[in-house]
């Protein structure tokens with residue numbers, strides 16, 4: 302698979318097959334992704350890979366919190382307010398996903414079931430948690446973004462799907478207790494990794510993009 306194919310085929314996989322991913326493959330994906338650039342080669346990332354019984358215990362703890370409506374408490378706070386155009390895009394995504402899955406906007410249970418997918422880590426056999434020291438700035442967050450996309454593209458080459466989701470880092474205390482993440486590290490985001498269940502309607506949906514003519518300004522005069 303070349304880079305353009307990986308860019309064009311990647312999507313957020315929200316239903317995985319349960320079969321585990323071979324440790325050597327995960328290793329190869331991460332080793333390649335760790336070639337990502339970073340500010341002055343600071344390589345601010347710390348990575349915790351959860352699978353097997355550890356991930357299963359974490360999943361059960363997450364689902365327990367979700368079923369009891371325990372408020373989420375991420376290390377990195379969510380934006381309070383999106384600028385209007387961005388807010389509209391989040392709403393458009395929601396509308397299109399609900400439509401594609403045949404979920405009515407007033408169907409509270411259906412919507413909750415979709416949210417719950419995050420808290421069961423989309424059924425993935427592996428979740429990669431990206432962390433960085435709490436004192437770092439937005440520039441290191443930029444570096445973590447480069448790493449995340451590198452992981453997703455490398456995974457695509459090995460026939461693996463990914464879902465990058467802030468909700469998987471919603472209960473950092475549970476992650477710390479299960480994976481031993483030290484307190485000085487902020488748990489930024491999780492990347493679910495595994496084999497894609499292509500038959501599932503969740504995975505037939507593709508999110509829209511703004512047209513390039515709206516986003517890019519070529520100025521040459």
Ligand SMILES: Cc1cc2nc3c(=O)[nH]c(=O)nc-3n(C[C@H](O)[C@H](O)[C@H](O)COP(=O)(O)O)c2cc1C
Pocket residue numbers: 311312313314315394419465466467468469490507508
């Ligand atoms: C920083 C970040 C946070 C995200 N958090 C979530 C999340 O909590 N739950 C989820 O289902 N998807 C999450 N996503 C996936 C986005 O919704 C998805 O990337 C976007 O809708 C574009 O769709 P695509 O990835 O399928 O191309 C997140 C993506 C990023 C980059």
